[in-house]
Amino acid sequence: MSRKAGILEGLGGVVPALRRYARALCAGAGQALSDELVQSALQSVGARIRARELRPADLDEARVEAYAALTAMATKRLAAAPRTAPRQPPIVQGLAELSLDDRAALLLVALEGFGYDAAARIVGAPRETLLARLTRARAALAADGLRPPSVDTGARRAAAHLRVVK
Template sequence: MGRRSDIIAGLGGATPALRRYARALCAGAGQAVADDLLLSALQSIGARIRARELRPADLGEARIETYATLVALAEKKLAGAPGPASRHPPIVHGLASLGFDERAVLLLVSLEGFGYDAAARIVGATREIALGRLMRARAALGAEGLRPVAPLEGGRRAASHLRVVK
């Protein structure tokens, strides 16, 4: 197998994490919408790699490009999407109340475990802007009582509402 085919096959293994991110990014808009976005992003990246428009150095680079494509597609598709239904848990409503940019950065860092530089690159912003969006998102969730990690008495921390699941 060639290098391009190895990277494309590796992206197939990253599909569960990409699906998790897409569904969280859609914040109640529906699993079908999230799955369509994921499929479009994977097809786009695969086509760009095959056509040699995109020459990632390794799987990590291809993964970042795939998340960036997913974010760009989601931003366009979710512009007029309805919010979550009343049956969704409070965290989904909290995520839906955030602006798209804040939600994207928060989920990249908190859910997917990307560093600040990689998250900034994925959303197409500088590191400082991405950090500002992350701080606003955390503050907004904290104001709604959905802070990812809230301190308790005695220095202990409460269980996180947003956890990294691998």
């Protein structure tokens, strides 16, 4: 199997995480929209790899490209997406109230476990901008009473807290 085929096959293993990220990024806008974003992002990255427009060195780089494609598509599509229904859990409503940029920064770092540099690459912003967005998102959720339990108290990490978002 060629390296390119291995990377394309490996992207299939990224689908569950991409779906989780897309659903949280869409914050209640609908499962159909998030699934459509995942499919479009994977098709886009796969086509770019096959056309040799994108030459990822390894699966991690291809994964970053898939998240970047999904985030870019979401930015275009979510402008017209409906708001969350009142019956959504408080965390979903809290995420929906964040700007898309702040929400993406928070989800990439806290939910998906990307480092600051990779998350900055995904959103197409300098690291400092990503850190500012992350700080704003955390502060907004904390102001809404959605602060994850503190690690100091022996509670779960923030990422574990946010992983319950579907």
